[in-house]
Amino acid sequence: MSQIEIQIASDATEIPHVNQLELWCNAALAREQADAALALRIVDIDEMQALNHNYRGKNQATNVLAFPCDLPADLGLNQLGDVVICAKIVTDEAKAQQKTRDAHWAHIVVHGTLHLLGYDHIEEDDANEMEALETRIVTDLGFPPPYDEQQYLRNSK
Numbered sequence: 841m842s843q844i845e846i847q848i849a850s851d852a853t854e855i856p857h858v859n860q861l862e863l864w865c866n867a868a869l870a871r872e873q874a875d876a877a878l879a880l881r882i883v884d885i886d887e888m889q890a891l892n893h894n895y896r897g898k899n900q901a902t903n904v905l906a907f908p909c910d911l912p913a914d915l916g917l918n919q920l921g922d923v924v925i926c927a928k929i930v931t932d933e934a935k936a937q938q939k940t941r942d943a944h945w946a947h948i949v950v951h952g953t954l955h956l957l958g959y960d961h962i963e964e965d966d967a968n969e970m971e972a973l974e975t976r977i978v979t980d981l982g983f984p985p986p987y988d989e990q991q992y993l994r995n996s997k
Contacts, residue, residue, distance in 0.1 A: 846862060854941055863981075888901040904924065925952065947978050950977050
């Protein structure tokens with residue numbers, strides 16, 4: 841059984857319930873059959889901007905960052921790392937993309953969790969693989985495909 845620590849360090853009011861956040865993390869972990877531990881931290885703009893600046897050299901906030909843990913294998917711990925999500929940015933993106941709050945939050949939580957599992961989207965082939973997996977997980981959760989806007993618009997009417 842996975843261990844997910846949820847940290848709410850945000851004043852935002854449109855954050856999904858911790859049970860939903862945990863469910864979405866577990867959906868991504870289950871796809872990889874990963875029995876692991878991770879922390880999911882929900883933050884405000886200032887903290888996200890500081891993290892993005894300190895770790896990526898980008899002096900702006902972003903929607904999600906993943907910080908994989910690199911512990912020696914002989915410790916026997918399966919600590920994946922931390923996923924940090926900026927509540928305001930995710931909420932604003934959902935509105936701008938005409939998605940429901942939960943659909944977009946689920947996608948971002950799954951996306952960040954998959955980064956901890958080693959997926960990335962730097963190269964086109966890797967991006968295609970990651971996006972296909974995200975889509976399967978998110979649609980299995982009952983949400984529209986996150987990358988297919990036409991499908992989403994058809995389903996939301």
